[in-house]
Amino acid sequence: MERRSLAILVTVAISAPAWGAAPVFNAVAIAPPPGYFLLHVNVGFSVPYGKQLMTFSLTANNLLNVIYRDYMDRFRYFTDEPGRNFTLRMRIPFGPHQ
Numbered sequence: 001m002e003r004r005s006l007a008i009l010v011t012v013a014i015s016a017p018a019w020g021a022a023p024v025f026n027a028v029a030i031a032p033p034p035g036y037f038l039l040h041v042n043v044g045f046s047v048p049y050g051k052q053l054m055t056f057s058l059t060a061n062n063l064l065n066v067i068y069r070d071y072m073d074r075f076r077y078f079t080d081e082p083g084r085n086f087t088l089r090m091r092i093p094f095g096p097h098q
Contacts, residue, residue, distance in 0.1 A: 003053060005046045013038040015068070033076055036068035044089075055091040060084070 017035040044057030065084040069076040 003046065003048060007044045009042040011040040013040070032071055033069035036066050037064070038066055038068070039063040049092070052092055052094070057089045059087040059089070
């Protein structure tokens, strides 16, 4: 079971400014939030450990730390979306269905 793998994933999210009239919220017109550009990166690899295949990954979301508000989020009237976020994962399968 000598399997090793490496994966790199780069994701780009671009949001253009919303077109059309501003939405009406409690009879108050609020302009839609401006557009934004997000960069996400995910790097992972797998190594064998005995009979198991351990998988490690590091994810960075909003790598450029952009301050933005998502038009489809109801909290856009109150707060910004999360800033830069890092996640480190280690996956070790166990049980009869590996």
